[in-house]
Amino acid sequence: MSSLVLASTSSYRMALLEKLGIPFIAVAPNIDEQAKENETAEHLVVRLAIEKATTVAISHPDGLIIGSDQVCVLNNQITGKPHNKTNAMIQLSQASGQCITFYTGLCLYNGKSGQYEALCETFEVHFRQLTESEISAYLDKERPWNCAGSFKCEGLGIALFDRLAGSDPNTLVGLPLISLTKLLIKAGINPLTYQSGR
Template sequence: MTKPLLLASSSPYRKALLERLALPFTTASPDIDETPMPGETADDLARRLAESKARALAAKHPGHWIIGSDQVACLPDGTLLHKPGNHSQAVHQLRQSSGHRVVFLTGLCLLDADSGDCQVICEPFTAHFRPLSSEEIESYLQREQPYDCAGSFKMEGLGITLFDRLEGRDPNSLVGLPLIALNGMLRNWGCNPLLEG
């Protein structure tokens, strides 16, 4: 028996992605501490945050399947790229990424609020940034202002012009919600989006 879906996020990007599965859902914003733990790998951090977001809402939303997702971006040297929050930090991030490979690790959790059972994965996706001039970085940031996006770009917009190539199973994971993996999780629990409704 399937249950109502709850997206544990206030992100308009994740909401727009989930709408593509054509399943009814509601959203709620979890309040969790996203500080990395000492020695925690980026992969483990992404998984932990996704599950923590889902579990943070379980008590208030019984009878639901809760979808938690969180993304961690890292440079080849292991430096984490967070949401920049402002222009100067976004300039710094894009300068760091210019000409380099950046791995985006998107943690995904599907939690049954009643039983506590969950499925958790980490979906990797690699963006190969082309060398970017200072003028290109400035022009891009002025046009899209991606200050609420990890890595300082919007894949679904003009951000696509920043790359030489992209590698991964699901380009939706770069935006923040791996729909191919989520579809598999839902089907594992008897909910096939193609057969619902």
């Protein structure tokens, strides 16, 4: 069996992939993640997911490599990670009462064959009307500076929302496991029947 490689050192993606019970290694892809001029969110995340997987394949040529990338879009603007409280306050104030759409690109690259499959999953987050004091208190408690959209949905961030809409809640955290499972099964690895040492 090809070794499974996650082209990411994100603790969130690693924790998600661990749910499938298949041993893997995580490798930083080290690519330029800047969007190209007039590039749509969907095209951006799929392109970057492919680039991450193929870049890591250079050092792991026999691996089955998972690439993933995510951005969120509010009012037709791609929103990145806030990196600090000031930016996070702005992001969440703009999101208050609005819907943010998350675009998550996924690529499974087979190093042995040089073939890959790639797709984009979307997930909608509908925010409650939030007060400035609610936003500030949330940010002080959870400090989501490295999270697109300035929240952690797997934590207290859930209290910011009115409702969520999407086919796979894992997509929101950064790795669409339902789609990934389908791709892995097509590649000959079924998480339900996988046995270590085989």
